[in-house]
Amino acid sequence: MAYPDDLLGEDEHVVIHKHPHWKMLFWPIVVFLITVAVGAYLAALVSSQSWHTYAWIAIGVVAAIVIIWVVLGPLIRWRTTHFVITTHRVMMRFGVLTRTGIDIPMSRINSVQFRHGLLDRLVGAGTLIIESASDEPLEFDDIPNVERVHSLLYREINDDPNDDFHPGHTRSER
Known part of the structure:
Protein backbone atom coordinates (compact mmCIF):
# COMPACT_ATOMS: atom_id res chain seq x y z
CA MET A 1 0.00 0.00 0.00
CA ALA A 2 1.62 3.22 -1.15
CA TYR A 3 1.69 6.29 1.05
CA PRO A 4 -0.71 8.99 -0.21
CA ASP A 5 1.15 11.25 -2.62
CA ASP A 6 -0.92 14.29 -1.67
CA LEU A 7 0.73 14.24 1.77
CA LEU A 8 4.20 14.50 0.26
CA GLY A 9 6.01 17.68 -0.71
CA GLU A 10 7.21 18.62 -4.16
CA ASP A 11 10.01 16.34 -5.42
CA GLU A 12 9.52 14.10 -2.36
CA HIS A 13 9.23 10.37 -2.99
CA VAL A 14 8.56 7.38 -0.73
CA VAL A 15 11.64 5.22 -0.27
CA ILE A 16 10.10 2.69 2.09
CA HIS A 17 6.68 2.25 3.70
CA LYS A 18 6.16 -0.35 6.42
CA HIS A 19 3.65 -1.41 9.03
CA PRO A 20 4.99 -2.82 12.30
CA HIS A 21 6.16 -6.41 12.20
CA TRP A 22 3.50 -9.12 12.45
CA LYS A 23 5.04 -10.32 15.72
CA MET A 24 3.00 -7.68 17.55
CA TRP A 78 -1.18 -2.48 13.51
CA ARG A 79 -2.98 -1.68 10.27
CA THR A 80 -3.16 2.07 10.94
CA THR A 81 0.48 2.44 12.00
CA HIS A 82 2.78 3.57 9.20
CA PHE A 83 6.56 3.94 9.20
CA VAL A 84 7.58 5.86 6.09
CA ILE A 85 10.97 7.00 4.82
CA THR A 86 10.87 9.54 2.02
CA THR A 87 13.62 11.37 0.21
CA HIS A 88 13.18 14.32 2.65
CA ARG A 89 12.05 12.91 6.01
CA VAL A 90 11.25 9.99 8.27
CA MET A 91 7.59 9.77 9.28
CA MET A 92 5.64 7.72 11.77
CA ARG A 93 1.85 7.88 11.82
CA PHE A 94 -0.23 5.97 14.33
CA GLY A 95 -3.57 6.00 16.06
CA VAL A 96 -7.12 5.10 15.23
CA LEU A 97 -9.47 7.76 16.54
CA THR A 98 -6.73 10.23 17.42
CA ARG A 99 -3.95 10.25 14.86
CA THR A 100 -0.43 11.16 15.92
CA GLY A 101 2.48 11.88 13.63
CA ILE A 102 6.21 12.27 14.01
CA ASP A 103 8.31 13.80 11.22
CA ILE A 104 12.10 14.03 11.27
CA PRO A 105 13.75 15.93 8.41
CA MET A 106 16.73 14.09 6.91
CA SER A 107 18.92 17.13 7.49
CA ARG A 108 18.27 16.92 11.26
CA ILE A 109 19.27 13.27 11.67
CA ASN A 110 22.64 12.82 13.40
CA SER A 111 22.81 9.06 13.72
CA VAL A 112 20.85 5.93 12.94
CA GLN A 113 21.16 2.71 14.91
CA PHE A 114 19.30 -0.57 15.07
CA ARG A 115 18.92 -3.15 17.78
CA HIS A 116 17.44 -6.61 17.66
CA GLY A 117 17.75 -9.51 20.03
CA LEU A 118 17.68 -13.19 19.23
CA LEU A 119 13.88 -13.42 18.91
CA ASP A 120 13.77 -10.29 16.76
CA ARG A 121 16.48 -11.73 14.52
CA LEU A 122 14.57 -14.99 14.15
CA VAL A 123 11.40 -13.24 12.97
CA GLY A 124 13.18 -10.49 11.03
CA ALA A 125 12.30 -7.43 13.11
CA GLY A 126 13.99 -4.92 15.38
CA THR A 127 14.14 -1.45 16.85
CA LEU A 128 15.34 1.50 14.79
CA ILE A 129 16.91 4.32 16.83
CA ILE A 130 17.14 7.75 15.25
CA GLU A 131 19.02 10.56 16.96
CA SER A 132 18.12 13.99 15.66
CA ALA A 133 19.81 17.34 16.20
CA SER A 134 17.70 18.59 19.08
CA ASP A 135 15.75 15.73 20.59
CA GLU A 136 16.39 12.60 22.59
CA PRO A 137 16.83 9.54 20.37
CA LEU A 138 13.52 8.19 19.04
CA GLU A 139 13.01 4.45 19.09
CA PHE A 140 10.73 2.82 16.55
CA ASP A 141 9.91 -0.72 17.69
CA ASP A 142 8.92 -3.75 15.62
CA ILE A 143 10.30 -2.50 12.30
CA PRO A 144 10.36 -5.37 9.76
CA ASN A 145 13.77 -6.00 8.14
CA VAL A 146 15.32 -3.41 10.43
CA GLU A 147 18.85 -3.87 9.04
CA ARG A 148 17.65 -3.15 5.50
CA VAL A 149 15.63 -0.15 6.69
CA HIS A 150 18.70 1.08 8.60
CA SER A 151 20.86 0.79 5.46
CA LEU A 152 18.30 2.55 3.26
CA LEU A 153 17.87 5.37 5.76
CA TYR A 154 21.63 5.78 6.16
CA ARG A 155 22.00 5.88 2.38
CA GLU A 156 19.24 8.51 2.07
CA ILE A 157 20.92 10.68 4.71
CA ASN A 158 24.33 10.49 3.05
CA ASP A 159 23.20 10.73 -0.58
CA ASP A 160 22.24 14.38 -0.19
CA PRO A 161 24.59 16.33 -2.49
CA ASN A 162 23.87 19.55 -0.56
CA ASP A 163 25.12 18.37 2.81
CA ASP A 164 28.47 19.43 4.29
CA PHE A 165 30.01 15.96 4.27
CA HIS A 166 30.06 13.79 1.19
CA PRO A 167 32.76 11.07 1.26
CA GLY A 168 35.28 11.32 -1.55
CA HIS A 169 34.18 14.77 -2.72
CA THR A 170 35.37 18.22 -1.92
CA ARG A 171 33.15 21.30 -2.04
CA SER A 172 34.69 22.33 -5.38
CA GLU A 173 33.70 19.02 -7.01
CA ARG A 174 30.01 19.61 -6.29
Missing part, protein backbone atom coordinates in the same frame (compact mmCIF):
# COMPACT_ATOMS: atom_id res chain seq x y z
CA LEU A 25 -0.09 -9.69 16.52
CA PHE A 26 1.18 -12.99 17.97
CA TRP A 27 -0.47 -12.70 21.41
CA PRO A 28 -3.77 -11.36 20.07
CA ILE A 29 -3.96 -14.38 17.74
CA VAL A 30 -3.20 -16.73 20.65
CA VAL A 31 -5.92 -15.04 22.73
CA PHE A 32 -8.35 -15.37 19.81
CA LEU A 33 -7.69 -19.11 19.50
CA ILE A 34 -7.99 -19.67 23.25
CA THR A 35 -11.21 -17.63 23.40
CA VAL A 36 -12.78 -19.64 20.59
CA ALA A 37 -11.68 -22.94 22.15
CA VAL A 38 -12.91 -22.05 25.66
CA GLY A 39 -16.16 -20.63 24.27
CA ALA A 40 -16.84 -23.79 22.24
CA TYR A 41 -16.00 -26.00 25.22
CA LEU A 42 -18.31 -24.06 27.55
CA ALA A 43 -21.09 -24.01 24.94
CA ALA A 44 -20.84 -27.79 24.56
CA LEU A 45 -20.73 -28.21 28.34
CA VAL A 46 -24.04 -26.36 28.92
CA SER A 47 -25.82 -27.61 25.78
CA SER A 48 -27.75 -30.27 27.70
CA GLN A 49 -29.06 -27.79 30.29
CA SER A 50 -32.53 -26.25 30.02
CA TRP A 51 -31.05 -22.75 30.30
CA HIS A 52 -28.44 -23.33 27.57
CA THR A 53 -29.75 -20.48 25.38
CA TYR A 54 -28.99 -17.88 28.07
CA ALA A 55 -25.59 -19.45 28.69
CA TRP A 56 -24.76 -19.37 24.99
CA ILE A 57 -25.71 -15.70 24.83
CA ALA A 58 -23.51 -14.93 27.86
CA ILE A 59 -20.62 -16.94 26.42
CA GLY A 60 -20.99 -15.16 23.06
CA VAL A 61 -21.07 -11.71 24.70
CA VAL A 62 -17.97 -12.40 26.81
CA ALA A 63 -16.14 -13.89 23.82
CA ALA A 64 -17.09 -10.89 21.65
CA ILE A 65 -15.83 -8.43 24.28
CA VAL A 66 -12.52 -10.30 24.62
CA ILE A 67 -12.08 -10.55 20.85
CA ILE A 68 -12.91 -6.89 20.24
CA TRP A 69 -10.74 -5.63 23.10
CA VAL A 70 -7.73 -7.94 22.85
CA VAL A 71 -7.74 -8.99 19.19
CA LEU A 72 -9.37 -6.37 16.98
CA GLY A 73 -7.85 -3.40 18.84
CA PRO A 74 -4.23 -4.45 18.22
CA LEU A 75 -5.09 -5.54 14.66
CA ILE A 76 -6.53 -2.10 13.84
CA ARG A 77 -3.59 -0.36 15.56
Whole structure:
Protein backbone atom coordinates (compact mmCIF):
# COMPACT_ATOMS: atom_id res chain seq x y z
CA MET A 1 0.00 0.00 0.00
CA ALA A 2 1.62 3.22 -1.15
CA TYR A 3 1.69 6.29 1.05
CA PRO A 4 -0.71 8.99 -0.21
CA ASP A 5 1.15 11.25 -2.62
CA ASP A 6 -0.92 14.29 -1.67
CA LEU A 7 0.73 14.24 1.77
CA LEU A 8 4.20 14.50 0.26
CA GLY A 9 6.01 17.68 -0.71
CA GLU A 10 7.21 18.62 -4.16
CA ASP A 11 10.01 16.34 -5.42
CA GLU A 12 9.52 14.10 -2.36
CA HIS A 13 9.23 10.37 -2.99
CA VAL A 14 8.56 7.38 -0.73
CA VAL A 15 11.64 5.22 -0.27
CA ILE A 16 10.10 2.69 2.09
CA HIS A 17 6.68 2.25 3.70
CA LYS A 18 6.16 -0.35 6.42
CA HIS A 19 3.65 -1.41 9.03
CA PRO A 20 4.99 -2.82 12.30
CA HIS A 21 6.16 -6.41 12.20
CA TRP A 22 3.50 -9.12 12.45
CA LYS A 23 5.04 -10.32 15.72
CA MET A 24 3.00 -7.68 17.55
CA LEU A 25 -0.09 -9.69 16.52
CA PHE A 26 1.18 -12.99 17.97
CA TRP A 27 -0.47 -12.70 21.41
CA PRO A 28 -3.77 -11.36 20.07
CA ILE A 29 -3.96 -14.38 17.74
CA VAL A 30 -3.20 -16.73 20.65
CA VAL A 31 -5.92 -15.04 22.73
CA PHE A 32 -8.35 -15.37 19.81
CA LEU A 33 -7.69 -19.11 19.50
CA ILE A 34 -7.99 -19.67 23.25
CA THR A 35 -11.21 -17.63 23.40
CA VAL A 36 -12.78 -19.64 20.59
CA ALA A 37 -11.68 -22.94 22.15
CA VAL A 38 -12.91 -22.05 25.66
CA GLY A 39 -16.16 -20.63 24.27
CA ALA A 40 -16.84 -23.79 22.24
CA TYR A 41 -16.00 -26.00 25.22
CA LEU A 42 -18.31 -24.06 27.55
CA ALA A 43 -21.09 -24.01 24.94
CA ALA A 44 -20.84 -27.79 24.56
CA LEU A 45 -20.73 -28.21 28.34
CA VAL A 46 -24.04 -26.36 28.92
CA SER A 47 -25.82 -27.61 25.78
CA SER A 48 -27.75 -30.27 27.70
CA GLN A 49 -29.06 -27.79 30.29
CA SER A 50 -32.53 -26.25 30.02
CA TRP A 51 -31.05 -22.75 30.30
CA HIS A 52 -28.44 -23.33 27.57
CA THR A 53 -29.75 -20.48 25.38
CA TYR A 54 -28.99 -17.88 28.07
CA ALA A 55 -25.59 -19.45 28.69
CA TRP A 56 -24.76 -19.37 24.99
CA ILE A 57 -25.71 -15.70 24.83
CA ALA A 58 -23.51 -14.93 27.86
CA ILE A 59 -20.62 -16.94 26.42
CA GLY A 60 -20.99 -15.16 23.06
CA VAL A 61 -21.07 -11.71 24.70
CA VAL A 62 -17.97 -12.40 26.81
CA ALA A 63 -16.14 -13.89 23.82
CA ALA A 64 -17.09 -10.89 21.65
CA ILE A 65 -15.83 -8.43 24.28
CA VAL A 66 -12.52 -10.30 24.62
CA ILE A 67 -12.08 -10.55 20.85
CA ILE A 68 -12.91 -6.89 20.24
CA TRP A 69 -10.74 -5.63 23.10
CA VAL A 70 -7.73 -7.94 22.85
CA VAL A 71 -7.74 -8.99 19.19
CA LEU A 72 -9.37 -6.37 16.98
CA GLY A 73 -7.85 -3.40 18.84
CA PRO A 74 -4.23 -4.45 18.22
CA LEU A 75 -5.09 -5.54 14.66
CA ILE A 76 -6.53 -2.10 13.84
CA ARG A 77 -3.59 -0.36 15.56
CA TRP A 78 -1.18 -2.48 13.51
CA ARG A 79 -2.98 -1.68 10.27
CA THR A 80 -3.16 2.07 10.94
CA THR A 81 0.48 2.44 12.00
CA HIS A 82 2.78 3.57 9.20
CA PHE A 83 6.56 3.94 9.20
CA VAL A 84 7.58 5.86 6.09
CA ILE A 85 10.97 7.00 4.82
CA THR A 86 10.87 9.54 2.02
CA THR A 87 13.62 11.37 0.21
CA HIS A 88 13.18 14.32 2.65
CA ARG A 89 12.05 12.91 6.01
CA VAL A 90 11.25 9.99 8.27
CA MET A 91 7.59 9.77 9.28
CA MET A 92 5.64 7.72 11.77
CA ARG A 93 1.85 7.88 11.82
CA PHE A 94 -0.23 5.97 14.33
CA GLY A 95 -3.57 6.00 16.06
CA VAL A 96 -7.12 5.10 15.23
CA LEU A 97 -9.47 7.76 16.54
CA THR A 98 -6.73 10.23 17.42
CA ARG A 99 -3.95 10.25 14.86
CA THR A 100 -0.43 11.16 15.92
CA GLY A 101 2.48 11.88 13.63
CA ILE A 102 6.21 12.27 14.01
CA ASP A 103 8.31 13.80 11.22
CA ILE A 104 12.10 14.03 11.27
CA PRO A 105 13.75 15.93 8.41
CA MET A 106 16.73 14.09 6.91
CA SER A 107 18.92 17.13 7.49
CA ARG A 108 18.27 16.92 11.26
CA ILE A 109 19.27 13.27 11.67
CA ASN A 110 22.64 12.82 13.40
CA SER A 111 22.81 9.06 13.72
CA VAL A 112 20.85 5.93 12.94
CA GLN A 113 21.16 2.71 14.91
CA PHE A 114 19.30 -0.57 15.07
CA ARG A 115 18.92 -3.15 17.78
CA HIS A 116 17.44 -6.61 17.66
CA GLY A 117 17.75 -9.51 20.03
CA LEU A 118 17.68 -13.19 19.23
CA LEU A 119 13.88 -13.42 18.91
CA ASP A 120 13.77 -10.29 16.76
CA ARG A 121 16.48 -11.73 14.52
CA LEU A 122 14.57 -14.99 14.15
CA VAL A 123 11.40 -13.24 12.97
CA GLY A 124 13.18 -10.49 11.03
CA ALA A 125 12.30 -7.43 13.11
CA GLY A 126 13.99 -4.92 15.38
CA THR A 127 14.14 -1.45 16.85
CA LEU A 128 15.34 1.50 14.79
CA ILE A 129 16.91 4.32 16.83
CA ILE A 130 17.14 7.75 15.25
CA GLU A 131 19.02 10.56 16.96
CA SER A 132 18.12 13.99 15.66
CA ALA A 133 19.81 17.34 16.20
CA SER A 134 17.70 18.59 19.08
CA ASP A 135 15.75 15.73 20.59
CA GLU A 136 16.39 12.60 22.59
CA PRO A 137 16.83 9.54 20.37
CA LEU A 138 13.52 8.19 19.04
CA GLU A 139 13.01 4.45 19.09
CA PHE A 140 10.73 2.82 16.55
CA ASP A 141 9.91 -0.72 17.69
CA ASP A 142 8.92 -3.75 15.62
CA ILE A 143 10.30 -2.50 12.30
CA PRO A 144 10.36 -5.37 9.76
CA ASN A 145 13.77 -6.00 8.14
CA VAL A 146 15.32 -3.41 10.43
CA GLU A 147 18.85 -3.87 9.04
CA ARG A 148 17.65 -3.15 5.50
CA VAL A 149 15.63 -0.15 6.69
CA HIS A 150 18.70 1.08 8.60
CA SER A 151 20.86 0.79 5.46
CA LEU A 152 18.30 2.55 3.26
CA LEU A 153 17.87 5.37 5.76
CA TYR A 154 21.63 5.78 6.16
CA ARG A 155 22.00 5.88 2.38
CA GLU A 156 19.24 8.51 2.07
CA ILE A 157 20.92 10.68 4.71
CA ASN A 158 24.33 10.49 3.05
CA ASP A 159 23.20 10.73 -0.58
CA ASP A 160 22.24 14.38 -0.19
CA PRO A 161 24.59 16.33 -2.49
CA ASN A 162 23.87 19.55 -0.56
CA ASP A 163 25.12 18.37 2.81
CA ASP A 164 28.47 19.43 4.29
CA PHE A 165 30.01 15.96 4.27
CA HIS A 166 30.06 13.79 1.19
CA PRO A 167 32.76 11.07 1.26
CA GLY A 168 35.28 11.32 -1.55
CA HIS A 169 34.18 14.77 -2.72
CA THR A 170 35.37 18.22 -1.92
CA ARG A 171 33.15 21.30 -2.04
CA SER A 172 34.69 22.33 -5.38
CA GLU A 173 33.70 19.02 -7.01
CA ARG A 174 30.01 19.61 -6.29
